[in-house]
Amino acid sequence: MGTFYFFLFQAHSGWRWVALLFLVVTTIKVVIGWAANQNWSNLDSRLVSFTNIAVSIQVLLGIFLYVMFLTQGAGITGRSIGAISGGHLVPALLAVAGTGFAVGRSRRAQNSRDKFKFASIGLIVADLMVYGALATVGGIFAMATS
Numbered sequence: 001m002g003t004f005y006f007f008l009f010q011a012h013s014g015w016r017w018v019a020l021l022f023l024v025v026t027t028i029k030v031v032i033g034w035a036a037n038q039n040w041s042n043l044d045s046r047l048v049s050f051t052n053i054a055v056s057i058q059v060l061l062g063i064f065l066y067v068m069f070l071t072q073g074a075g076i077t078g079r080s081i082g083a084i085s086g087g088h089l090v091p092a093l094l095a096v097a098g099t100g101f102a103v104g105r106s107r108r109a110q111n112s113r114d115k116f117k118f119a120s121i122g123l124i125v126a127d128l129m130v131y132g133a134l135a136t137v138g139g140i141f142a143m144a145t146s
């Protein structure tokens with residue numbers, strides 16, 4: 001296991017906490033906004049946008065790691081290439097689709113109710129997909145050591 005792979009692995013593994021924090025906080029905020037018929041604020045736009053950026057960074061780090069994982073044929077968690085490709089990469093890409101949907105549709109919607117609705121739907125999909133991606137590598141709290 002090379003030092004660079006280890007470094008990238010730690011960055012990708014650690015960044016999950018940033019992504020999870022944004023996902024949880026923003027989802028709760030927009031679902032409450034939707035249920036309570038609140039007015040869409042600048043803070044809502046920022047939170048949805050930062051969540052998308054945090055998940056995108058996670059995925060970008062993952063893709064760099066994946067390329068190295070493929071070239072060396074094995075990683076740190078003990079998962080196979082098939083498991084990482086099917087059970088980790090695919091749900092992770094669907095998660096970015098979810099956060100992207102949340103950003104795009106909430107921006108274009110005409111009223112607060114629709115903005116909250118689209119943001120909630122996109123983020124709930126993203127939460128479920130991130131949960132699925134994490135389940136493949138040992139769960140939300142997984143911390144493999146080399």
Ligand code: HEM
Nearest residue numbers: 013059062063065066069075076077078089092142143144
């Ligand atoms: C929402 C997106 C993602 C999350 C939350 C996430 C989370 C994680 C976590 C927490 C680990 C390490 C587990 C541990 O420390 O034991 C990990 C490992 C890994 N992830 Fe991701 N990941 C995401 C997306 C991706 C993507 C898009 C790829 C690209 C295919 C990817 C590729 C990998 C690889 C190659 C490993 C290391 C496998 C190993 O060395 O055994 N991840 N991921």
